[in-house]
Amino acid sequence: MVRLTPDGEATVLSSVVHSQIDDHAAFGGVVPEIAARSHVEMIDGVVRRAMVGAGIGYDGLDGVAATAGPGLVGGVMVGLGFGKAVALARGLPLIAVNHLEGHAVSARLGARVAYPFLLLLVSGGHCQLLEVRGIGDMSRLGTTIDDAAGEAFDKIAKAMGLGYPGGPALEKTAEGGDGSRFDLPRALLGRKDCDFSFSGLKTAASRLAQTCETDQDRADLADAVQSAIARQLSERSDRAMADYAEKHDHRLFVVAGGVAANRTVRRVLEATADARGFAFLAPPMAYCTDNAAMIALAGAERLQLGLVSDIDAPARPRWPLDEARALADPVHPTGRKGAKA
Structure with a gap:
């Protein structure tokens, strides 16, 4: 969870990360099905710990940010679905965040x-x-x-x-x-x-x-x-x-x-x-790898600008930050090789 002042200063209230390294170590890499299942099993507890760490409840939220892609779509669907449920139940704005945009703003978490x-x-x-x-x-x-x-x-x-x-x-x-x-x-x-x-x-x-x-x-x-x-x-x-x-x-x-x-x-x-x-x-080392705080910050900045999402925002396995350039100058044109990016 992140608090953003009107002048853009960010304060991290809590950032809980549940590591799946042990779940995937035996396979030498991430197994999508295992990752998605672990998301389902752990998301309630992770959110609860984040709330306790921040010292606030759902009534203290201004909006709900959730990663909507790019990435392994099973896990993305779980997190985005949870975010939509909270937004609907509490009448809060939903902000669907590009995971890469979270990384782009992550340096603002420490300075x-x-x-x-x-x-x-x-x-x-x-x-x-x-x-x-x-x-x-x-x-x-x-x-x-x-x-x-x-x-x-x-x-x-x-x-x-x-x-x-x-x-x-x-x-x-x-x-x-x-x-x-x-x-x-x-x-x-x-x-x-x-x-x-x-x-x-x-x-x-x-x-x-x-x-x-x-x-x-x-x-x-x-x-x-x-x-x-x-x-x-x-x-x-x-x-x-x-x-x-x-x-x-x-x-x-x-x-x-x-x-x-x-x-x-x-x-x-x-x-x-x-x-x-x-x-x-x-960014500080804790915010280099995937983390919750960077998504919260990207969501807070978007909310501050009025850039909120519809409740039917889709989970996207691919989502370029510069969509205009990706369409005009694709790195991997469609064809027999497929669209990798």
Whole structure:
């Protein structure tokens, strides 16, 4: 739960997260059916704990925000359905929130952040650069044409036998590693846009993982992977900063999403921002990965602007932040390959 003042200052009253890591660890990744079932079983208790933590009841709410996508639609349907039920029962406005918009505003949970800013949203399912002018007003500057950075972390970690969740396990394994031993591919070197690609890196590293025999081998490969991902994120972000600086005097670079919790990625991106004369900001660690507070804040900002949703708002497995750009310039045109994004 979040309280938002008229001048935009956010205070987190409570943010309860029920982790499903143990439920999925045996499978090496998220199983959609298990995730949706766990949502059904736990949502009552999670909401109750959030209420107790905030010290308020349903009568103290101004509105109900719920994630409506993008994501595994089973879990999204559970949360959105619960939110609709509360809104109907209490006569409260419903705000259907784009999960990515929650990440976009998450840095505002820990600091006073003014719009506009340049955002790198980097997580397990998404990797994109955005110009954020305000809530509901964002332009895509670049995106991944295949895999997200977090997906590359997780799947390479799985190939190395590091367990789940893979990103934190790979980061820990990389400590004490020497990544210079391995020569990993660099993607899209001939292109001058801000798009990303991690599929080649993922394939090459997964093959190299089969040759690792010792803990030192695995540490060296983990360090190489971490450095390669950070380097690509830095290169594309640097291009975006150069373009952004031509249009804006307010130079703030925000990094959000689960991969923003990686210390090496943060360090490299902070150095890149400093070299371009940008201030650097990332959310507190607790708000990098998926959390309730960022959705509450996005909902509160929308409510403040009168941007409420109809009660029949659908759950959406795909929901681009910049829908106009996604329609005009799709990364994956429909056809035999399907629409991945």
